[in-house]
Amino acid sequence: MxxxxxxxxxxxxxFGGIRAVDDISIEVEPGSILGIIGPNGAGKTxxxxxxxxxxxxxxxxxxxxxxxxxxxxxxxVARLGVARTFQSTDQFKEFRAIDYVMLGGFYQQYxxxxxxxxxxxxxxxxxxxxxxxxxxxxxxxxxxxxxxxxLSQLPYGVQKQxxxxxxxxxxxxxxxLDEPTSGTTSSERTAIAEVLKNLxxxxxxxxxxxxxxxxxxxxxxQLVAMSYGRKIAAGxxxxxxxxxxxxxxxxxxxxxxxxEEEGPA
Amino acid sequence: xxVAGWLLxxxxxxxxxxxxxxxxxxxxxxxxxxAISALGLDWIQGRAGQVSIGSAGFMAVxxxxxxxxxxxxxxxxxxxxxxxxxxxxxxxxxxxxxxxxRGLYLALATLALQFITMALGTEYExxxxxxxxxxxxNTTIGPISLTAGRSFFVALVxxxxxxIIVLQRLYRRAPxxxxxxxxxxxxxxxxxxxxxxxxxLSAFVASSxxxxxxxxxxxxxxxxxxxxSFSLDFAITFVAIVIVGGLGSIAGVITGAALITVTPxxxxxxxxxxxxxxxxxxxxxxxxxxxxxxxxxxxxxxFLLFQPRGIGGxxxxxxxxxxxxxxxxxxxxxxxxxxxxxxxxxxxGGTPASRAxxxxxxxxxxxxxxxxxxxxxxxxxxxxxxxxxCAVDSVDLTVLPGEVVAILGRNGAGKTxxxxxxxxxxxxxxxxxxxxxxxxxxxIRGMSPMATAKLGLVLVPERxxxxxxxxxxxxxxxxxxxxxxxxxxxxxxxxxxNRTQSEAGLLSGGERQMxxxxxxxxxxxxxxxxxxxxxxxxPGAVVRLTAALKEFQQQAGIGxxxxxQNVSAAMELADRVYVxxxxxxxxxxxxxxxxxxxxxxxxxxx
Numbered sequence: 001m002x003x004x005x006x007x008x009x010x011x012x013x014x015f016g017g018i019r020a021v022d023d024i025s026i027e028v029e030p031g032s033i034l035g036i037i038g039p040n041g042a043g044k045t046x047x048x049x050x051x052x053x054x055x056x057x058x059x060x061x062x063x064x065x066x067x068x069x070x071x072x073x074x075x076x077v078a079r080l081g082v083a084r085t086f087q088s089t090d091q092f093k094e095f096r097a098i099d100y101v102m103l104g105g106f107y108q109q110y111x112x113x114x115x116x117x118x119x120x121x122x123x124x125x126x127x128x129x130x131x132x133x134x135x136x137x138x139x140x141x142x143x144x145x146x147x148x149x150x151l152s153q154l155p156y157g158v159q160k161q162x163x164x165x166x167x168x169x170x171x172x173x174x175x176x177l178d179e180p181t182s183g184t185t186s187s188e189r190t191a192i193a194e195v196l197k198n199l200x201x202x203x204x205x206x207x208x209x210x211x212x213x214x215x216x217x218x219x220x221x222q223l224v225a226m227s228y229g230r231k232i233a234a235g236x237x238x239x240x241x242x243x244x245x246x247x248x249x250x251x252x253x254x255x256x257x258x259x260e261e262e263g264p265a
Numbered sequence: 266x267x268v269a270g271w272l273l274x275x276x277x278x279x280x281x282x283x284x285x286x287x288x289x290x291x292x293x294x295x296x297x298x299x300a301i302s303a304l305g306l307d308w309i310q311g312r313a314g315q316v317s318i319g320s321a322g323f324m325a326v327x328x329x330x331x332x333x334x335x336x337x338x339x340x341x342x343x344x345x346x347x348x349x350x351x352x353x354x355x356x357x358x359x360x361x362x363x364x365x366x367r368g369l370y371l372a373l374a375t376l377a378l379q380f381i382t383m384a385l386g387t388e389y390e391x392x393x394x395x396x397x398x399x400x401x402x403n404t405t406i407g408p409i410s411l412t413a414g415r416s417f418f419v420a421l422v423x424x425x426x427x428x429i430i431v432l433q434r435l436y437r438r439a440p441x442x443x444x445x446x447x448x449x450x451x452x453x454x455x456x457x458x459x460x461x462x463x464x465x466l467s468a469f470v471a472s473s474x475x476x477x478x479x480x481x482x483x484x485x486x487x488x489x490x491x492x493x494s495f496s497l498d499f500a501i502t503f504v505a506i507v508i509v510g511g512l513g514s515i516a517g518v519i520t521g522a523a524l525i526t527v528t529p530x531x532x533x534x535x536x537x538x539x540x541x542x543x544x545x546x547x548x549x550x551x552x553x554x555x556x557x558x559x560x561x562x563x564x565x566x567x568f569l570l571f572q573p574r575g576i577g578g579x580x581x582x583x584x585x586x587x588x589x590x591x592x593x594x595x596x597x598x599x600x601x602x603x604x605x606x607x608x609x610x611x612x613x614g615g616t617p618a619s620r621a622x623x624x625x626x627x628x629x630x631x632x633x634x635x636x637x638x639x640x641x642x643x644x645x646x647x648x649x650x651x652x653x654x655c656a657v658d659s660v661d662l663t664v665l666p667g668e669v670v671a672i673l674g675r676n677g678a679g680k681t682x683x684x685x686x687x688x689x690x691x692x693x694x695x696x697x698x699x700x701x702x703x704x705x706x707x708x709i710r711g712m713s714p715m716a717t718a719k720l721g722l723v724l725v726p727e728r729x730x731x732x733x734x735x736x737x738x739x740x741x742x743x744x745x746x747x748x749x750x751x752x753x754x755x756x757x758x759x760x761x762x763n764r765t766q767s768e769a770g771l772l773s774g775g776e777r778q779m780x781x782x783x784x785x786x787x788x789x790x791x792x793x794x795x796x797x798x799x800x801x802x803x804p805g806a807v808v809r810l811t812a813a814l815k816e817f818q819q820q821a822g823i824g825x826x827x828x829x830q831n832v833s834a835a836m837e838l839a840d841r842v843y844v845x846x847x848x849x850x851x852x853x854x855x856x857x858x859x860x861x862x863x864x865x866x867x868x869x870x871x
Contacts (some may be wrong), residue, residue, distance in 0.1 A: 015771060016766075016767065016771070018767070020762075037803075038520075039806060040760060040773055040775025040776050040802060040803050041775065042557040042773075042775045044773070046773075050454045054452055054455065054456060066359055073455065074453050075456075075457075076460050078455075078456060078458030079458060080671045083457075083458075084456050087801065088325060089727055092446065092449050092453070093449065094445060094449060095442075095445065099445075102442060104444055104457060106442070106457070109268065116434065116438055117431055117471070119431070123438065126439075127438050127439065145408075153516065153651070153654075154677075155681075156676065156727060156728075156797075157830075159679070170458065177383070179774065179801055182774075183797055183800050183830060184830065185676055186830075188676065190868070201599055211801065211802065211803050211804060213703050213804065250805050
C-alpha cells in the first residue's frame with residue numbers, strides 16, 4: 001500500500017441534473033494541510049460530504065488510508081479515523097457544550113445499550129474519562145467556562161470552536177474542516193489557527209475549506225481552487241493565488257490588476 | 266431539584282398507602298402503569314425523535330402475550346419477560362420502516378400496528394371462545410399478588426422508581442447523546458461517527474419492550490385483556506400525557522400521567538357527590554364519558570397553545586429563571602459599581618480610547634434629541650432578557666433615512682440580540698424585551714416579526730434564513746416579487762439564476778446567504794438589517810455584494826443596519842458605527858472619528 005492519506009480520483013457527483021462535483025482528483029500527503037478555495041456553490045462542501053461517504057460518487061473513486069470508501073457508511077468512514085467540522089452550527093442546538101464535545105469520542109469504544117441499562121461499572125468509568133478529555137479540549141481552546149451552556153445560547157463563533165473541539169477529541173488521522181473561520185472574530189481566528197498549528201506538528205492530515213485567504217496562506221502547504229464543480233488550479237499557495245482564473249472567479253479581481261498583491265481577507 | 270422530585274414521589278406514595286382508600290390506591294396504581302408506558306413513548310419520541318402513536322398497540326401485544334402465557338400456566342414473572350420480548354420483537358418490525366420513514370409517515374406506520382394488534386386480538390378472542398376478553402386471574406410474583414391492592418401498589422412504586430433511575434442514567438450517558446444527535450441531525454450524526462440505524466432500532470426495541478411490560482401489568486391489574494380496550498382513544502391518551510407532561514422530561518411525563526389519569530376519576534366522584542335532585546347531576550352522570558373526552562381535548566389544546574413544551578418544559582424554564590435571578594442579585598451591584606468606577610476614571614483622564622468614547626457620548630446626546638424627530642429608527646434603552654439572562658442591557662441607537670449603520674463588537678456582546686429584539690423575533694422565542702423602539706415615529710416593541718416586516722423592517726438573520734423545502738423560485742413567488750426585481754437579483758448573484766428550481770436546502774452556505782439577501786431586497790424594505798453580511802461568502806462575492814448593497818441602498822434611500830465581524834469592511838460601508846460591549850453601547854461615531862487600531866485591540870480583542 002502506498003502511504004496516501006486521502007486519494008480522490010476523477011470523482012463526479014450530480015444532484016437533480018446539476019453537476020456539483022465534476023471530475024475532481026486530489027491527493028493529500030501525510031502530515032500536510034491542504035486548503036480548498038472557490039466561489040460559493042463551487043461544490044466544496046459537496047466534496048467533503050463525498051469524502052465522508054454521505055454522497056456516493058457517480059464516477060470515480062475515493063480511498064482513505066488506502067481503503068476504498070465506496071461501500072462504507074458515513075459512520076464507518078468516521079471510524080477509519082476521519083473527523084469533520086460543519087459549516088453551519090444550527091444543526092445541534094439542544095446539546096450542552098461538553099456533551100457535544102463528548103460526541104467526538106463516541107465511536108472509538110464499543111457501546112452496549114444492555115451494559116448501560118444494567119449499570120455496569122465500566123460504563124460509568126468510561127463516561128468519566130470521556131468528560132475529562134472533553135473538558136481538557138475545551139480548556140485548550142479557553143472555553144471551559146461555557147462547558148455546561150446549551151449550544152443554542154452561545155455566540156456563533158464560540159459554537160464553531162466547540163465544533164472544532166468535538167472533532168479534535170476524536171483524535172482523527174484525517175481532519176476535514178468546513179469554513180472554520182466564518183463568523184468568527186479575529187481573536188477566535190487566532191485560537192483556531194493555534195489549534196491548526198499544533199496539528200501540523202503531529203502526524204495529522206488536514207483538509208480545510210475556507211474563504212479567508214490570509215488564514216489559508218498562513219497554514220496550508222497546498223491549495224486547490226474549485227469553480228462550478230471543477231478543479232481550476234492546484235499547487236503551492238502562491239501559485240494558486242497568482243493564477244489568473246482563480247483571481248477572476250474567486251477573488252473578484254479583474255485580470256488587469258492581477259499583478260498586485262493578494263486579495264482582501 | 267431532583268431530590269425534591271423524589272421526595273414528592275415518596276410522600277405521595279406513602280400518603281396513599283396510609284390513607285387506606287382502596288379506590289385511590291387503585292387509581293394511583295393505574296397511574297403508575299400509564300406513566301411507565303408514557304415514559305416508553307417519551308423515550309422513542311422525546312429522546313430518539315421518532316414520532317409514534319403506537320403505544321396502545323405495543324401495550325396490547327404485551328397484555329395479550331402475558332395473559333395468554335399465564336393462562337397456559339406460565340408464572341407471572343416469566344409471562345412479563347415474554348411480554349417484553351414480544352414487545353421488543355414488535356419494536357423491530359415497526360422500527361425497520363422507521364429507518365426510511367419520517368414524521369407523519371412514521372406515525373401512520375405505528376398507527377397500522379395499532380389496528381393490526383386490535384384485529385389479531387379480536388381474532389384470538391373469537392377463536393378461543395373468550396368473547397369478553399382473555400382473563401388474567403390469580404397472578405402472583407412470590408408473595409405479591411398482581412391485582413389492584415396495597416402489595417401490588419408498593420411493587421409498582423418500586424418498579425417505577427427503578428425505571429426512572431435506569432432511564433435517567435441512559436439519557437445522561439452515551440446512549441442519550443447518541444439519540445439526541447440523531448434526533449437533531451441524522452446526516453451529521455453519521456459523519457460524527459454514530460450509526461443512526463443501530464441507535465434508532467435500539468431505541469425502538471427497548472422502548473417497545475418497556476411499553477409492552479406496562480401492557481402486561483395492565484392486563485393483570487384489570488384481571489382481563491380485551492382487544493376493545495386498546496382503541497385509538499387509548500393510544501391518544503398517551504400522546505396527551507407526553508404533550509401535557511412535556512417530551513424530554515421524566516418528571517413532566519409522570520406528572521402528565523397523573524393529571525390525565527386522575528382527572529376523569531376526580532370528575533366522576535365529584536358528579537356523583539352532587540345532590541341527585543339537581544337536574545344537572547342526572548345529565549352529568551349520564552354524559553360523563555363525553556365530558557371526559559371533551560376535557561382531554563380542552564387540556565390538550567390549552568397546552569399546545571400556551572405551553573407547547575408541557576409541564577416539564579415550563580418548570581425547566583422557571584428553574585432557569587430562578588437560578589439566574591439568584592445569581593444576579595448580588596452580582597448586579599458590583600457590576601454597576603465597576604461600571605461607575607470606569608466612568609469616573611474616564612472623566613478624570615483615562616485611556617485615550619475611553620476619553621474618546623466619553624466625548625462621543627456627549628456629542629451623541631445633543632445629536633440624539635434632534636435626530637429622534639426625523640429618525641427612521643430610534644431605539645431607547647433596549648434590553649433583551651433570554652430565559653432570565655441579560656443579553657442586551659441598555660442600547661440606544663438611531664438610524665436616519667438613507668443612513669448605513671454598522672454594529673461591531675465581540676461575540677456575545679449582544680449584536681444579534683439587538684437586531685432580533687428590534688425586529689420582534691424575540692417575541693416568538695419567549696424572551697423579554699424592554700425599552701422603546703420607535704420605527705417611523707411608531708412604537709413597534711411587542712409587534713410580531715410579521716407585523717414589523719409589513720411596516721418595512723426586514724431582518725436577514727445569521728442562521729435559518731431560507732426555507733429548505735422551497736425552491737429558489739418559490740422563495741421569490743412567496744413574497745410576490747415582480748419579474749424585474751428578480752432579474753436584478755439574479756444579475757447580482759448569477760449563481761442563483763442557474764439554480765432557480767433547486768430546493769434551498771440543497772444550496773451551499775454562501776448561496777443561501779445570497780438567496781436570503783435577494784429576497785430581502787425584493788421585499789422593498791425601509792430599513793434592512795443584515796446579521797453577518799459576508800458570512801460564508803467568497804471574497805469576490807463580498808466585493809460584488811457590498812457594491813450592490815451600497816447602490817441599492819442609495820437608490821432606494823433606505824436605512825441599513827449591518828452587524829459585522831469584518832471590521833474594515835464595516836468601516837468602509839458605514840456612515841456611523843456603534844461598538845457594543847456586554848450589552849451596552851461602548852462607543853459610537855463616524856468611522857473617521859473612531860480609531861480602527863484602538864477598536865481592534867480594545868474592543869475586538871484581536
